[in-house]
Amino acid sequence: MALALRLSSETVIDHHAAVALVEKMHEDHSASGPDSVSAGSWDFPLHYGSVSAKLQGSRIHLRVFADDDTNLSYVKMEVAAHASEILGSTSGICWSGQDNMPSLPVFFRQIAVVSSHRISPHMQRIRFQADNLDRYASGGIHIRLLIPSAGRKPVWPAIGPDGLIVWPTGDDALTVRIYTIRSIDVAAGTLDVDFVLHPGVDTPAANFAQSAVRGQVIGMLGPGGGDAPDCGNLLLLGDDTAIPAISRIIENMPTTTSARVFLEVDTQADILPLAAPNASITWCFRNGRPAGTAGLLTEALKGIDGTTLPSDLFVWAGCEFTDFREIRKIVRKDWCLPKDRQLIVAYWRRGVNGGDRTSSDD
């Protein structure tokens, strides 16, 4: 398994809890793929690659593998995050091939605004230009946008010797928000992001989108979040924030896949053109009710007979936290759909800023 992956990096962990660390990582990823475990030796997959660990005396020699440098960086970060949790520190981790001085992450790009225009009353499309975008065309449609304080020369994050991100602090601190790449043109070096212009007192990403000017520079980390579900039958639900993701999913699905789509927006004026012959799209309107309070997606789901679902159905949803909880409850508890046939994510939560997001699809 490990040998099929092209790139590798290694470290030695000399800590009394090093075995516990490896066993915990193994336990957390036991469902991710084939593994091989014997006394003092572990080989198993992680999300973005794999790990091979050997007990040598009191120390663990740990080698990670991945198929490109972005994934290798993600795998190192994953190990370091586990180490931080289990060992209480990552100070003993120093990856081979990693500069001793913090360096710019390989999965970082500085992106500059090329154009910005309103595509519906509540959606602003911004086109960014950047170098070397090919890695962002696959392996996930989501990115983290890093927004520097207005008028301040950006200081970007770096990767430390342990593989973790070192974030700028104080006046250099960045606002981090998750968005979707709506479309990407690697040859032209451009990507589009659609920003919902939502209400709120302090809304750094929406504010950025509203006032962005040509040449303005922000940062981007990614990609992440996996690719579109590969299934014969899709049920897709989302509010305004998930329109970019759902658009990409239905535009790129094979002709053999069909999709039933429910999208919640404010009014008819917020409808966006979606080109997908095999998708049947229902727009649901809040008509002035605040986003995240109307429950229209849950209502749509309740209108579906859970006893006659196609056997290859995959349910995908991206929406506000309350809707996320309701949708997940119906899909998991009422419909009993297996975990590998659903991805239900809270894209945002009322009253909570995106940097403090605690919800996930777990």
Ligand SMILES: Cc1cc2nc3c(=O)[nH]c(=O)nc-3n(C[C@H](O)[C@H](O)[C@H](O)COP(=O)(O)OP(=O)(O)OC[C@H]3O[C@@H](n4cnc5c(N)ncnc54)[C@H](O)[C@@H]3O)c2cc1C
């Ligand atoms: C995987 C993923 C992909 C996403 N993709 C997109 C995308 O492509 N386009 C997009 O617009 N958003 C997307 N989002 C949602 C986006 O990250 C959040 O809406 C984010 O909170 C916006 O940041 P902000 O700085 O504008 O507001 P924040 O500072 O995060 O929040 C300030 C206040 O505004 C409220 N708020 C946040 N978002 C909304 C909203 N949509 N409607 C009403 N109130 C809101 C918050 O509850 C809070 O009270 C995505 C989220 C995830 C997790």
